[in-house]
Amino acid sequence: MHDIKFIRDNPEAFDQGLAKRGLPAQASGLIALDDTRRGLIARLQALQERRNAASKEIGQAMGKGDKAKAEEIKAEVARIKEGMPAEEDALKAAEAKLHETLAAIPNIPGDDVPLGPDETANVEVRRVGEPRRLNSAKQHFEIGEALGLMDFETAAKISGARFVVLKGQLAQLERALGSFMVDLHTREHGYTEVAPPLIVRDETMFGTAQLPKFAEDQFHTTDGRWLIPTAEVSLTNLVRESLLEEDVLPLRVTAWTPCFRAEAGAAGRDTRGMIRQHQFAKVELVSITSPEQSGDEHERMTRCAEEVLKRLDLPYRVMALSTGDMGFSARKTYDLEVWLPGQNTYREISSCSVCGEFQARRMDARFKPKEGKGARFVHTLNGSGVAVGRALIAVLENYQNPDGSVTIPDVLRPYMNNDTTIKAK
Template sequence: MHDIRALRDDPAGFDAALARRGLPPVADMLMRHDEVRRRALTRLQELQARRNALSKEIGQARRNGEGSAELEAGSVALKTEMEALQQQAETEDAWLLSALAELPNRLDPDVPDGRDETANLVVHERGVRREYGFEPKQHYELGEALGLMDFAAASKLSGSRFVVLRGGLARLERALGQFMLDLHVEEHGYVEHAVPLLVNEAAMYGTDKLPKFADQSFATTDGRWLIPTAEVPLTSLVAGEILPEKSLPRRVTALSACFRSEAGAAGRDTRGMLRQHQFMKVELVSVVAPEESAAEHERMTRAAETVLDRLELPYRRMLLCAGDTGFGAARTYDLEAWLPGQQAWREISSCSNTRDFQARRMNARLRRDAGGPPEFVHTLNGSGVAVGRVLIAVMETYQRDDGRIDVPEVLRPYLRGCEVIG
C-alpha cells in the first residue's frame, strides 16, 4: 500500500516510479479523488462546529423561555448536509483505498530497468557444473523410470499439475525439508512455526495477494483461502501490532504445503514438477526496523544460498529488473539452480524486500525505545528454498548413468545413511 502523503508531495515522482513498471500516469486521478475527500472532511468539520454552536443556542433559548423552532430546523438541515458529506468522504476513501491496493510497490533506485527476465542482472555464480559421460535426463524421466514419480496416478486423483512421490523420492523430499528447517533454525536464527494452511481474506490482503492475485489462489466455499506460500500466515502474525523496537528483528520460518492455481501458465512446464498446483516450500520471513531492511535482504538471500552451497548445487544470484520484480517487492533476488537435464538455469528461490508496502496494508508498526509515534515496520520474505524445485535440482545433478540418484552427503543423516535412490 502506498502513502497518500507521498503522492501529494511528489505526484510526478509517483508516476515516474510506476512508469518503471510500465504503468500509465495515475497521480492526477488519485489526487482529484483525494481532494474531493479532503474538501468533504473539511466542510464536515466546519458544519460540526456550527451545529455544536447551534445546540448551545437552542439550549440557551429554552432556558430563557424563548422560541427555538427556527434554530432546531437549522440544526436538522445541518445534520442532513453532514450525513451527505460523511457519505461522500467514505465513498471517496473507499475508492482511493481500492485504487491504491491495485498499484505495485515502488522499486528501489538500484533495480535495473527492463521489461522482462532478459534484463535481469547476474550478481554472482557459485558452484561447478558437473560433467557427465552420458546425456543427463530430466527429473521426470529419472523419477518415472525408477517408478518413484507418478503423474498418471496424481492426475487420476486430482487432475493435471500434481504428482505422487513414492519410496526413496518421497523420503528424499521429506529429508530436504527437514534439512533446510534445521539449517535456518540452528545456524540462521529463524524460529520455526507450524502455520495454518487456510487463512482469511485479511491475511491475504495484508500480504498483497488480494485483490491482485485472486485468480492465482484457491478459495474455499466459506471465504477462506489456501495459502500460496507460508509468507502469508508468517507475515500476518504481526498484523495490527505495535512491536517494541527491542523485539526486532523477528525472523520466522515454516515448512508448509503451498497452493497455486497457476492461472496463465497454460502450456508452460507441463511436464514434471516445476509448476504444480501443490508443492512444499520452506519460507523465511523477517520483520525489521526500516533502516535494517537492506542488510536483512542480503542476510536472508545468503541464508537461502547456504542451502544450495551445502547441497553442492551450482547456482547463480539474479537481481531482477523492473519488469520482472513482483507486485509487492521493492527489490528481489532470485536464485537459479543449474538443471543438467534441461541444460538451463531455473528459479529455485526468490527473496524480496517489500519495505513498508505490506506493513501499511496490515497496519504493522514499531515503537522506538526512545519514544515518539509508531512507525511502519519493513517486511521481507524468501524461499529458503522451494522443496520441490530443489528436489528436481538434486535429482538431475546427482544422477548416475544407470538412472539411479546419489544422495548428497549432507542429506544422508536424514535418510539413515542411505547413499543412493533407486
C-alpha cells in the first residue's frame, strides 16, 4: 500500500517507479482523488463548525428574547443536520475510491533492481554446483511412476487435475525434506517455528496483497474465508495491528505448511507432474525488521534458503528478478533456480523478497524506535526455504540411477530410517 502523502510530495519519483514496472503514470490521478477527499473533509468540518456555532447562537438569541432569530437559526441547524449524512456518505465513497485505487498499485522497485519487461531481463547473481549431465535423464514423474510411488491417475479420480498421491518412500521423502528444512532453519538460522492457521480472513489476505488483485488465484471457502496460498500470509500477519518495540527486531519465523493455489493463470503450463499443483508443501521464511535492517536481512534470508540446496548437494543459481518479473508486493526479489536434469534446465525452487513497508501499511504493523518519538512502519520479508515438492522433484532427477532407483541424499537419511536408496515396490 502506498502513502498518499509521499505521492503528493514526490509525484515524479512515484511515476518513475511505476514506469520501471511498465505501468503508466498515476500520481496526478491519485492526487486528484485525494483532493476530492480533502475537499469533502473540509466541507464537512465547516458544516460541523457552523452547526456548533449556530447552536450557541440559538441560546444567545433566546437569552435576548429574540425568538424569531432563534427560530431562524434552528431552521438553519435542521438543514445542516439533514444534509450532513449525504456529505458523510460522499466522504466515505471518496475515501473508499482512493483506498481501492492505491490497493491495486504494486510496490515500487528498489534502485538496484534490474530494469526489464519480463524474465528475459533477470540477472544471474551466482551459480553454485555443476549441473549434472545424465545420459537419458528422466523427468520426475517418469521416475516416480516407474517406482510405483507417484500416482496422478488416482489423484485425478479423487480431486481432479493438478493433484498427486505419493506413496511409501516418496511420501516419506516429502516428509523428510520438510523436517530437514525446518530443523535447519530453527536450529542453525535462528527462526522460530510456527504452526499457523491455513484458513484466513479477507483482511489477512489483503495485508500481504493477495487481495483484491489476485482473488481468482485463490481458493475461497463457503463461509467467506480463504485457503492460504503460502504461509507468508499467516506468518506476516502475526504482527498486524501491532506496535512492536525496536529491541525485538528482527523477528524471524518459519512454518512448514500445505499451500493451496487455484493456478487460474497457469492453463497449459506444466500440466504433467508436480511442478505446478493446486496443493503443495512449502517451508516459508518470514522476517519483520526495521527499515535499516531489511537490506541485510534480504541477503541473509537468501543465504538461508541457499543452504538447503547446498546441504542437499543440488546445483542451483541465484537470479535477481527484473522490474517486470517481480511479484506485486516486492521491492526486490532473488529467485533460486535448481537444476533439473530431466528438463535440462533450471527451475525456480525459492523466491526471497523484501517488501519494505508496503505490506506493513496494509496491516498497520509498526514499531517504536529506541530514539525519537512516534512510530514507524516495519519492513517485511518473505522467502521459500524451500518449496518441498520442488525439492523432491530435484532430488529425484539429480539422484536418479540407471536401474530406476534414486539415491537418498546423505542429510535426509536420518529422516528415512537410514535408507540409502528409493527402489520400486
